[in-house]
Amino acid sequence: SNTSNFNMSITSRRSRKTDKNLSLILQNVEEKEVAQLDLIQDLNQEFFFRSYELIQALMDVDSAIAAKMKRFVDIIGRMHQLYAAEVAEGTDRREQIAEANRKLRLALESTAMSNSMMDELKESVEEAWRTADSVQHRETVRQHSLRQESSAYDHSKNNIEVEHEAHPKELRIRSLVYRERDRLAGEIKDYQKRLEINRYYSAGLEQINENHRTTITKQHNRLKAMEADLYTVMNKNRVNIEHLEEKLLSMRRELEALNQTNAELRVFQRKYEECGHLTEELKHRTDRLTQENYMLQKQNHRLEEEKFQSKVIASGLEHDIKTVQREKESLELIKQVHLHEIKKKADVNALLSRRFMQISKKNQDLIEQESTMSHLVVVVEKKLLYANSKVEEVKRQRDDVTREREKLKVEIVTLMDAQSNLKHDIFNQRNQIQDIQVLLDRANKTLDEKDNKIHHLQKEKAELVSETNDLSKNIEVLEETLQNKNERITTLLERLRLKHEEYISVKKQMELIFSEKAALEKNYTTCCRDRQTVQSLNSKLSFQVNQLTTQLAINEKDMIGLRNQIDQLNSAVKHKLNDIHSRDQQLQRMRVEVHEMKMRSEQLISTIDQDEKRFKQVSCSLEDLKKEKNLVGLQMVRRNDELKLKNEKLSMMQLALDRGTMQYNQRIEDIRLLKLEISNLRSSNSCLERALTQTSNMRQEVVRLERQLNRERLRVTAFTEEMKHPCHIHRWRVTYAKDPKKFELLRKIQLLLKRNIRLGIERSRVQAQLQESERRYEKLKRQLQYVPDRSIVDRLWKQRHITHQQSRKIKAMQAELSINEIDLQARECLIDVFQQTLKDQLMPNKPN
Template identity: 30%
Template sequence: MEETGSTGEDSFESLAEFQLVLSELVGDASMDKIRVEYEKLIHALKKSRENEKRLMSKCRELNAEIVSTSTKVAAALKLSQEDATTITSLKRELDKAWKMVDAAHDKEKKDKETIRKLQEDVSNLTKMAEIQTGFSRDQEQNDLFNMIDELTKERDKLLTTAEGLREKLNKAIATQQEIEAKRERAMESISQLQQELQVQQNEISREMRLKEKLDKEVKQMHVDMEARMGEIKVLNLQGQKAKEEQQKLEQQLKELKILNEKSTKELEQMQTKNTKLQHECEQLSSTKEHLSLQNQQTINELKMREEEVSQLRQEVAKQTKMREAIQKKFHQIEDQKADVDVQRETLKAQIAGLEKDLESSQKQVEADKKAIEELIRERDILNKNLIKAVQSTEKQQNLVKLLEQDKKTLEHEISGYRLEAQKQRKIIQQLEKERDRYINETSNLIQKVQQKMNDVEVRETEIFDWKKKVTEAACKLKQHENLLETVVSERNLYSKNLIETQEEIAEMKRKMKTMNNQVTRLRDEISVKELALAKDQQEHKRLEKENETLKAELQLIKLQLEETKQCVDSQKTEQQKLQKIISDADAEQTQQKKQLEQVIRERDSLGKQLLHSNDERTLLYEKIRIQQSILSKGDFHYKQRIEDIRLLKLEIKRLRRKKSILDKTLPNTEELRQELFHLQRQLLRERARNSVLEEQLKPINIHRWRQLEGSDPGKYELIRKIQSLQKRLIAKTQDLEERELLLQEKEKLYVELKHILARQPGPEAAEQLQQCQWTIRDRTKKLKALIAELRMLDSKMNEYKSENQRLATELANVTKKYLSEKKLQSEQRTKIKVEHPELLPQLSSKPHFTGGGFRVDNPVYGRMSKQTTKEKMLTLCVHSGLPRYKHHLLPKPLASPPSYFMNIRELMLAGRESRKGLGQREKESVD
């Protein structure tokens, strides 16, 4: 992160430099378009930098959320460990409770055996009483009373022990039920916690993978950024070197200007000397030789400058090679983009496979629906069985009512045993109170269970919300990853564009500096030329005056003029030819201007096309982002559906287990009914016995003990069995209510699943996806075509730049030639002024070449042997068609140079015209 911050600071330092450059470019009207595009690029770079910062802050926030979720997962793991310890403790308590229940069952069996033994003893005693009728009645009566007292005491003891055992048994059953409920809750909580642990572990692993991927991508981004920054630094160093070289060249040019100024001053001094030393021709010849040497030196310097220009051209070639390497890198990146498109198509194929899996899962859901319908049918069957059981219980209650009526009739008959009946009533009331208490307890427990179920539902909703939050966070992470990738790609594109624009701006700066230097130099030269022109005009006026004086002399030499007229006519024809050449050059100039305008229009149209293609590209990127977000949402919904299907499968398995448990308990109902029926029969028998015993205990019968046939010890057992059966019925009704609640919950879940499945995307979404894929492919093809067009346009732009450079070099050469020619003209002018007006003898009859190389072997020049040099120069000027102050073959100087050389293009055209005129005249002179 620190490295990225340092690179960001470097980039913003370069941005500050770019803004300085922009402030320099504000004044130039010709650089407005470049400045606007440059400002756009800087604005885009700033935006990308801000987006990068925002994404880095979001990454930090996501890392903080991941840390918080990891802490929560650790807390959940600790809670699961604590729950495991509580589960082990509850299992131990369950084992203890089951041991207590087994001990209670053993005690109950022992009590039953003792009761049976006591019944056998009573039957034996009755038999013994019947056998021992021979004993005396008093002894038998006393023995019987003693036996009855002992039996009543034993019965009371047994009743107390049975009540204690019953209470213990009830407590054990209650504890057993509570422990079973706790165990079921603990198992449910364990299963939920295990599921949550699995989900959280999966989410943690997923987040860790995402984090690793992000770390890798960030590292790669850092490496790429470092490499790009290194390239930028290298390019900056190269630019600095080029700037230094440019500064050196500027210094050299300044030195050359100083030398030129010195030479001009020296020339002025020489002119003054020449005016003073008109008669010293030998000194003039020496000065001429000196000037020729200086010309040779300037030619050598020009050659040196041409070598330097060639070196600069080599450097430009190197920079073009660098640019071609960057373009190759850009092509490689486009190839990588094509590979990414291939990967995207593979991912689309995977999505199609996942859609097939979704269809199979939907089929499984339909199968699960069928299983749920079968379970509903089984529930209906169980409800019918329950109704039958309720009807049988109602019948049993009716029988109980009949038995109570019989009991009331027996109570009227049994008046002696009211105390015992009252005791029994008290016992029954206590039992009813216990029943009511147990019913209240069961209702309270049911309420608690409902509260717990509500708590479980609330917790499930909270877990579902957390899962939603986690999935939303994952979606946000994916979106941020996509945004990061897009920002990275945009940043790479912007960095490439920035590098290219920097190079172009550096080139434009160099060109601007060279052009500014040329403009300043030309302005100075134009000012100097204007002064020279003023002087020339004065000299021209002076020469016209001299011409007027010489007209008298020319009238004397009419014969010579008539002979020279022929030469003048020939020169006129040549002049007409030159005018035609000048008109052709003007036509070429107009054509070139038109071509330049067409090139500018093409450049503008290409710029518009580029902007249009950039807009289309941005639209395509936005559409691709929308499609990616839709795909991510589809993945998210698909994962939710898979999780819902998994939960439904788990619930179906649990329902099947409960169904198997209920199927196992169903055959026991018939056995319970048979037991109830046998118990009712035993109760009727015991009541009949009770009535017989009450009749025997009446005082009317004196020998009532002789009618004793057996005691009635099974009444308490019958009551106890009735109570146990009632408790079982209550437990069964509670189980049925719980199952009905579970079935209602399952129906709700089934309805919710139906709604969710109805909301899921159908085949229309797949068709839309296919259409989007087709459109994306078409757009990619169009993009490739546009990129190819861009490359072609770049190559054309490079060609135009090379042409511009060539034209600039030609312009520089033309200006140098123009200056050298002007110097030669000034030298010729001084010679004309300095030369002596005496006649010089003709040296030889060989052909001579004067001025620009015209032949002078005409017989007219034989007559001119006795003329002055001044007259010779005048005749030469007349023959050559040039002004009288010039010998070199150049076109006539312009009347108003400042207005003509206001534009660089016009200067270039003037250079071309002068060059063409020079070439043609040299050819004609050679001919």
């Protein structure tokens, strides 16, 4: 007993020291809410240093809990390192995205600058062509005027020489005719030179057109190659998107499995609460046992008082014995008679002493059972603490799983944003291809414009290739992150499996506790029976003590020994009562601590729920903002495309108006020249008619002049038709009035013009049909992107099969739960029956 007291005192001193160290460490720790913590700055080296100090302080109290705390701190440290690394990667990705956006803005600005430069080059080329045409026209006019002056000078010399030889009137007529002839010949030469210049110009234009055609074919081939590259990129992106969708489906399945595990953990928590209620009932029963022990101690005190009274009676009996000794001589005969009876009574006293020893042994057994019960209570409390720690671990793991699920949701949103950005980039690329086709249609005029546009297209192609490479790299990085997340989820599933095995072990331990409880209840019934027997024996012994008061004087020495033993037993009982009182205080402290832990856990759960609600609200608002942003971006893109189309239409209309104004001015000048020529011809005709009236011998010359007039009229009509419908090619037969099939040629020209007009209308109609077909093709592409494939149907069938199997498993689990509930109800009924029997047994004992 002394060694046990010494050990208890040492353990109490150690516990006090450890409590003081823990209190000092906890005073130094700053208390903050979990929502206010910064997971990068607050979880620093000081935090981990304090946690390790706390673990060292806990090593003196309980090494197992300290080892588990150290494991948790190590896990938190690794999670903090991973979180910091992911945050750094996120910042790097944001910087990369900002740089990509900046590059896109620079590219858009460069394209706008290039478009403006191309427009300026077009205008400068048109002005250069205009100035070249005007210079050529001026040079031809000057050459014509010089030739007229030289021919007039030569004719004047010839006329002066002829006037001296011929008649003056005839000379005048001849001079006029020759002048007109020379003028017409000069004009014919000028027209021939113009025809040669126009032919040379038309040949140059044909060469330019052939060069344009070759460049157009090359650019078409390049466009086809670019379209093939785009098609391959689209296929790769589609395959990547399908892989990502499959991964998302797998992640969703795993999230469903985690939700199922959470449901199982909730069921485990409910069962744990039921076990807590059972432990409370056990504590109540232990309290009842302590009360009964207290009642037994009171009965022992009563017995001691009765013994004291018997001692007083024994002292009175000694006085009587002295008086009897005086009369001893008279009672020797009676003494001899009663010797035999005294021997019998001595035997009875020995039997009583033996029974007292048996009662003391039973009392010691009861005390040992009480100590074993208290030890079992301590073990149950330790198991409860261990189960609470496991529940807290499971809660922490559930929080980690929820955090990782939220991270996965954020990553899914980023992937969806990347997918939308890819679609947007593809749409922009298509629009750029359409712009390139419009530029190719415009590029039929000049080679310089085409070269610049080709250079611009090459730059854009290089930028697109770089962008596709960046996108492929981003997709590979995202796939690696998804693989890491899958590995983490597998590790978490293995941890959950281990926790489930621990839960099964705890369940088995609880069943062992229930069996031990049943054994304790049986021991309690036996103790009650022994107590009843002891009470009956005490009543018999009290009756016998009253009868044998005369014989107690002989056995005073034995009574003194019994008193010493009783004193020792009383001291042992007092030590046990002190131990029981200390254990009760410890139990109360542990209950207070458990209550505080429950309050803290409820507060933490409430804060977690509030944070989850806030996070859901914030995520909803962010999703709404992202949707609005995407809508605004699409609207801006559509408006920019519409503005581009309108600007292109305006530029085309402006070019058409400029061409019309140039042609109108040219035709006005041609009409003015033709009017001058017609007036000159009329004047010459009037002169010739006057000469014909005066002369009748010049019929041949008149016929010749009429033929020349017809030829000139045909030329005028040909030139007027050409000015109306310029073909840049003159038929020499029409100009020289030697075309025998003029009417047929006119008909052919009219038919060809009609055919050209009809073909132009059909070409415009076919272009419109092609645009509509391309638009429908794009619509079908967009619709087919969202049409489910055969693989998706197979996945749906597999998912249905999996859900059917899981529903079967759930039904089996429900059946097992119903069976377990029935077993629990049966056990509760048995416990109620045992409690009722205990009450029935205790009620009749209380009045005794």
